[in-house]
Amino acid sequence: MIFKLFSERKKEESGADDVYQYDKVTDKLRVQIQQILADAIGRFYVFGYHDLSTPDNNNDGWEMIVSILRREYGVHYLRGADNPAEEFLRFIGDCKVEEFIDALEVACRYIGEVVSGIPQYRLENYSIKMKPEEALDEVNYRLRQASFGYQYENGAIFRVDDExxxxxxxxxxxxxxxxxxxxxxxxxxxxxxxxxxxxxxxxxxxxxxxxxxxxxxxxxxxxxxxxxxxxxxxxxxxxxxxxxxxxxxxxxxxxxxxxxxxxxxxxxxxxxxxxxxxxxxxxxxxxxxxxxxxxxxxxxxxxxxxxxxxx
Missing domain, CATH: 1.20.120.330 (Nucleotidyltransferases  domain 2)
Structure with a gap:
C-alpha cells in the first residue's frame, strides 16, 4: 500500500515543479528592488546646521513607509541607520522573505497611491527620478525575471500560484x-x-x-x-x-x-x-x-x- 505523506502532498501543492519559486529572494533581486524604490520614492536629505535652503527631497515619504513597518512589527527600528531611507533599504537587503514582501508591498502602495498623485512637474521637487507606473511595472518585471512568484497588483502583492x-x-x-x-x-x-x-x-x-x-x-x-x-x-x-x-x-x-x-x-x-x-x-x-x-x-x-x- 502506498501512502502519500503530508510532506509529499505539500511539496506538490506548493509548486515544487512550478516555473516560479516562493521561498528565496536572491541578492540580485534585492539590489534591483532597492534601486527601483530609491529612484521612485526620491532622496532623503539629512539637514545640516548651516543649510540655508532645502534641497529636493522626500523625507516625509520615507518616514511614512518606515513608520508603518515599525508600528506593524512592534519595533522602534527596522535596522540601525542614520535616516529612514537608509534604514528601509538596509532592511530589505537582508530581511526574511515574508518581511521583504511586506516591505515591498508598503513601498509599492506608497508609490501607487501617494507618488502617483503628485503632479508630474513637481516630481523633481521630491528628487523622484522615475514615474510611478514605470517603477511598478519594473518591480513586477524584476520579480518575474527572478522567477520569484509574486506580483503587485491593485494595491497588494499576491502569490502567482494563487491565481x-x-x-x-x-x-x-x-x-x-x-x-x-x-x-x-x-x-x-x-x-x-x-x-x-x-x-x-x-x-x-x-x-x-x-x-x-x-x-x-x-x-x-x-x-x-x-x-x-x-x-x-x-x-x-x-x-x-x-x-x-x-x-x-x-x-x-x-x-x-x-x-x-x-x-x-x-x-x-x-x-x-x-x-x-x-x-x-x-x-x-x-x-x-x-x-x-x-x-x-x-x-x-x-x-x-x-x-x-x-x-
Missing amino acids: FVHKEVVKPAIRFLHAEGFSGPRDEFFRAHSLYREGKHSLAVVECGKAFESALKSVCDIKGWEYEKGDRASDLIKIIRRNELIPNHLDKSFDQLIATLASGLPQLRNNEGAHGQGATQRQVPRPIAEYALHLCAAKIALIAGLATGQS
Whole structure:
C-alpha cells in the first residue's frame, strides 16, 4: 500500500515543479528592488546646521513607509541607520522573505497611491527620478525575471500560484510534462515561460507553439500512432482525433474545444511569432504572450491527461 505523506502532498501543492519559486529572494533581486524604490520614492536629505535652503527631497515619504513597518512589527527600528531611507533599504537587503514582501508591498502602495498623485512637474521637487507606473511595472518585471512568484497588483502583492489559471491550468500541465515521454515539450514549455518572464514575448509565443507540437508528438509516440516528421500541430490534431483520443460521442460543445485546439495556439504562433516580420521586429504585447502560455498549458494538460489516463 502506498501512502502519500503530508510532506509529499505539500511539496506538490506548493509548486515544487512550478516555473516560479516562493521561498528565496536572491541578492540580485534585492539590489534591483532597492534601486527601483530609491529612484521612485526620491532622496532623503539629512539637514545640516548651516543649510540655508532645502534641497529636493522626500523625507516625509520615507518616514511614512518606515513608520508603518515599525508600528506593524512592534519595533522602534527596522535596522540601525542614520535616516529612514537608509534604514528601509538596509532592511530589505537582508530581511526574511515574508518581511521583504511586506516591505515591498508598503513601498509599492506608497508609490501607487501617494507618488502617483503628485503632479508630474513637481516630481523633481521630491528628487523622484522615475514615474510611478514605470517603477511598478519594473518591480513586477524584476520579480518575474527572478522567477520569484509574486506580483503587485491593485494595491497588494499576491502569490502567482494563487491565481486560478496558474493553479488550475499551468501547474497541472507541468505535472503532466514531468511524466515519461514528455521531456521535449517540458523543456520547450519552461523555455517559453522563461522568455515570457524576461519580457521576450514574441519568442515566448513561438516556443509555446513548439511545446504544444512536441506534446502532440509525445502523445502519438506513447500511443504508437504514426506521423510524419514535418507534421505541424494541425496535422497532429487530426491524428489524435482520428484515433479518438478525444471521444467523438461527446457533446458539440466539446467540438468547439477541438476547434480551439486546431486554430488557437498554432494560429497565434503563425500570426505573432513564426512568420517573417520584415526589417522591424514585431512586438507582442505581454497579455498575448500570457494567453499563449495559458492556452498551451491547458491543451497540454488535456491531451497528456487523456493519453496517460491520469486525471
